[in-house]
Amino acid sequence: MMSKKMHWLWFLLMGSMVAVAGGCGQSAQEKEIKIQFNVSGNAQSQQKAAEQEKIIAEQKKRLEELQNSLARVRTSNAPQSRTEVQKIEQQIAAVKNQIQAVPSAAGQTAAVPTGAGAAKAAAPAFTGGSNSGWSMFRQNEKSRAASGTTFVPPLDLLWKYRTGEKVDGSAAIVGGVIYVGSNDNNVYAINAKDGRPIWEKQTGGPVSSSPAVVNGKVFVGSDDTYLYCLNAKTGALIWRGMTGGPVHFSSPAVAGGFVFVGSMDGNVYAFSEANGALAWKRKTDGPIAASPKVQNGLVFIGTLGKTFYALDAASGDPKWTFATQGRIFSTAALGEDKVYFGSDDKNIYAVNLANGELAWKCAAGGWVSSSPCLSGKYLFVGANDMNLYALNSDTGAIRWKTKLKGKILSSPVEFGANVYVGSGDSLFALRAQDGSQKWTYASGGSMDSSPVICDGLLVLGSFDRSVYAFTAVGQ
Structure with a gap:
């Protein structure tokens, strides 16, 4: 399939578009809205792969932080430490599931389609x-x-x-x-x-x-x-x-x-x-x-x-x-x-x-x-x-x-x-x-x-x- 170029359509939601439909002029408070159409092809695939790698890196960092927190709480004698352990364990499980669910940069799908x-x-x-x-x-x-x-x-x-x-x-x-x-x-x-x-x-x-x-x-x-x-x-x-x-x-x-x-x-x-x-x-x-x-x-x-x-x-x-x-x-x-x-x-x-x-x-x-x-x-x-x-x-x-x-x-x-x-x-x-x-x-x-x-x-x-x-x- 031939790759398509990325096209951006910019319009001023509170200005030019309304001026056409409702006769209203622009103001200093106009809000610029960006709409992206038909983003596909090789450039998109490369960008998506980079995003997936970034997501995995962020989640691994988060996982390491949680594991360190879990180790600290387990050594604590505070009365609420058991509740904290259960909570952090739940968060660790959630992060691990997210890492598993991210498709790899090579295009391999994860366990969850x-x-x-x-x-x-x-x-x-x-x-x-x-x-x-x-x-x-x-x-x-x-x-x-x-x-x-x-x-x-x-x-x-x-x-x-x-x-x-x-x-x-x-x-x-x-x-x-x-x-x-x-x-x-x-x-x-x-x-x-x-x-x-x-x-x-x-x-x-x-x-x-x-x-x-x-x-x-x-x-x-x-x-x-x-x-x-x-x-x-x-x-x-x-x-x-x-x-x-x-x-x-x-x-x-x-x-x-x-x-x-x-x-x-x-x-x-x-x-x-x-x-x-x-x-x-x-x-x-x-x-x-x-x-x-x-x-x-x-x-x-x-x-x-x-x-x-x-x-x-x-x-x-x-x-x-x-x-x-x-x-x-x-x-x-x-x-x-x-x-x-x-x-x-x-x-x-x-x-x-x-x-x-x-x-x-x-x-x-x-x-x-x-x-x-x-x-x-x-x-x-x-x-x-x-x-x-x-x-x-x-x-x-x-x-x-x-x-x-x-x-x-x-x-x-x-x-x-x-x-x-x-x-x-x-x-x-x-x-x-x-x-x-x-x-x-x-x-x-x-x-x-x-x-x-x-x-x-x-x-x-x-x-x-x-x-x-x-x-x-x-x-």
Whole structure:
């Protein structure tokens, strides 16, 4: 096969693309998005081999560190040493499994095949298919997992899994399996316990959309303009539905037998969950990077055309719209009577669910593309002024704000009286009551991905091409 050249398409998501679709000009805060198409051939093979060798070297170094820690703990007389030994032994086993699972530079496959549809004799047993766990992006506004596992910082890195490109989408965790996309065009299924790959499925473009896992199926969008429905057990394609533009960042919501998703062509789409047939599409005033939320028969979603929509889930007809002064990347949080979202006009909005009228707005120090997390009377949201804000969800008053390491594109989660969020190249844990910092971890790249907490794990991706899984110390 002849090798193909690597082609890069650069566009300004918050500038030139929106100017074409929505008549908006550029600003100093524009966000540059990079899309890579059709990377293959000899150059790619050599690059992949080098990446695989690097992964093995990193894992061997991690293994050596863990073995040294194990030796120290075994010589300790501390009361908790037995628990620590068991924990470190579990981490050592996970790292060894990851080393085994990496294909060699010579092209030999490891004990666990990763091609979609390949035989999985050595792969971990699949237990997914139910809707328990964390099945879709921002599915639970409190960001709490289905289990009641205690989860308190500091955290330990249990494992990390290297993909071929940056990971800026969020993961889904169902039945002990992590599902996540990467800008290397692939969707991955990873064993949550030890980080071993179960399968991977290639699409025709980068995958920044976060998967939704419902009824044994994985729904995820790609920049190749398609919404994919995959078999959760094997990764095999069940159906795919075409949109008129890249499905970029927008993550599907599944409800009432339909799959809802936004596209950069400015349409909201509703596909049949069963067969991918198009039920309806609704043209909006601009490209869509936010994800739909569904409640009480309505679909809520914002656009880069500066408008927030409430659509009838059965027909796509607008019930009401709300205009802002900036583009809306933020995915909404739904309360009992209000919907919350941010805009790059530097405001956080609360709008009445019933009629679309403004309840309150709060000025932030920078544009807000982070998606809010609602927990009781607290609303947590990040901004590009590097601050994480905690607001009174009834009034919009600022309870506290804490400056972190970089622009906050990651969406916070609250669990166990702590808030977790990515900022710059780091993951932070803050005390929910006052914003004081309790713990941080630096990765090798920007952490714009949103954390997911489920079954005693915190999982998120990084621009260093890795998916990270953390567990609480002593767990």
